[in-house]
Amino acid sequence: MESSHFRPRRFVSGKHAQTIYNTLFPPENPLRTSYYCEDILLTLSDGSGDAVWLEHNPPVSSYRKSSPPSNGYYILMIHGMEGDSESSYLVSLATSALERGYGIIRMNLRNCGRGRGFSRKSYYAGQSEDVQDVLDYMYESLSRKIFVSGFSLSANLILKFFGESRNHKALAFSAVSPPLDLAKNCVFIDSLAGRFYRNHFITSFKKKMKEGLIDLTQKQIEDSKKVRTFFDFDDMVTAPSFGYPSAMEYYKANSCIGFIPNIRHPGILIHAEDDPVVPLFEWNSIQWEKLPNLKTILTEKGGHVGFVTNSTPELPDGRWLTKILLDYFDSRL
Structure with missing residues (x-):
């Protein structure tokens, strides 16, 4: 397990400030204006007739000459509880990923975001069959080189998914601020x-x-x-x-804690010790050293899916998390 050099932005060092900063000061969202965006209503395979709304940003090089070349990879991004495809952390990650040559699918969980009203059920913390449906679609229609990135509740979902016995059709993943034990x-x-x-x-x-x-x-x-x-x-x-x-x-x-020991795919997990929504609880009970395929970063500060630092030439928007995740995915190319 790694400690981190993350330092919170000046005057935004508190755990609650880190957590709500991106909600109060969201990044500009250019994903439907500056970039081509295709809406996909995907009917799920469970026979319910429910559908999830996906927002597809293809690699920029597919429609713009002066752009980074496509690296051939896609990232499936999934928001946390009661978020949607326009949650600030997804917008930041997707925008930067497009500029690094990735294609993007941002998934709205059932009845979230633009998908409200297209399902008769809600979502839940372990709904891994929906993740499988989306990955199956991406694998057949977009790319066979796929990463998955989940946040908060969906970080639990992703860890459960990769700990299950199934054809995952993804190469690696990230999980940020995961609740390991749902009861606690x-x-x-x-x-x-x-x-x-x-x-x-x-x-x-x-x-x-x-x-x-x-x-x-x-x-x-x-x-x-x-x-x-x-x-x-x-x-x-x-x-x-x-x-x-x-x-x-x-x-x-x-609860993903029961699935983590079975994960064989490479992945990165990031959590903050001061998370005011998802405390660490069982984090230190997991024998991470026996799971060398998993990279873990535990920061002292950062709040819940916050990780806002001072602006620098390397991080002009101060969103540390975006860089850490994309650097990890780049290392898996």
């Missing part, structure tokens, strides 16, 4: 320390339910009125929606 993270997010973030997520989920975007049984509808905590929501809504008898069974089945 739920206890934290329901505590006084995590209440601000819990209220944000619960409000967003309740809005989707009120808008009728998600199919629920009558019992779930009645139970949802009693939801006060994140555990309540997972126990009364999430778990029964996906066939789990309880929230604890749902957490046990989908």
Whole structure:
């Protein structure tokens, strides 16, 4: 495991400031204006009729002469809980990746972003079958050289996916700020320390339910009125929606900590010790030295998917995370 030279931006050193900075001061999004963008509505293979909305930015060299040559690789990028394809960390990563010769697919999880209303179900922390569907599409239609990058909840999703026995159709991955143990993270997010973030997520989920975007049984509808905590929501809504008898069974089945020892693909994991949304919990219980295919970076500061540093000639936008991830993927070319 590596420590890091990351230093937070001056006056943005606190864990909450690092976490919300990109929300308050998002980067300019040129992905639908300065770059060609194709929208893809991909019907999922589970027979539900649900579809996910993908945003495809092909390599710039495919339509612009004065551009970096394509390196032949694509990156599938997946946002965190209640984010979407325009989340600031995806915009930063995708913009820089295009300038390095990559093609990009930004995936909206079910009923997120432009995909709202195209699914009758929501998403959940271990929905790896959706990742498989998207990778199958990319492999057949775009490139057979694919990396995957997941953030927060989707970092858990990606780690679970690569720890499962399946035809992954991807070469390497990154996972940023992953919740390793969903049960322990739920206890934290329901505590006084995590209440601000819990209220944000619960409000967003309740809005989707009120808008009728998600199919629920009558019992779930009645139970949802009693939801006060994140555990309540997972126990009364999430778990029964996906066939789990309880929230604890749902957490046990989908926490990536149980899948990490089985990962054989190369990957990079990045986490901050001061993460106010996903504390480290089980990080140090994993025997990383026995998983040489995984590169881990643990920083003292950085918040939750923050990692904003001072601007330099090498990092003009101060977004350290973008450079670390792309340097890693470049090393796998």
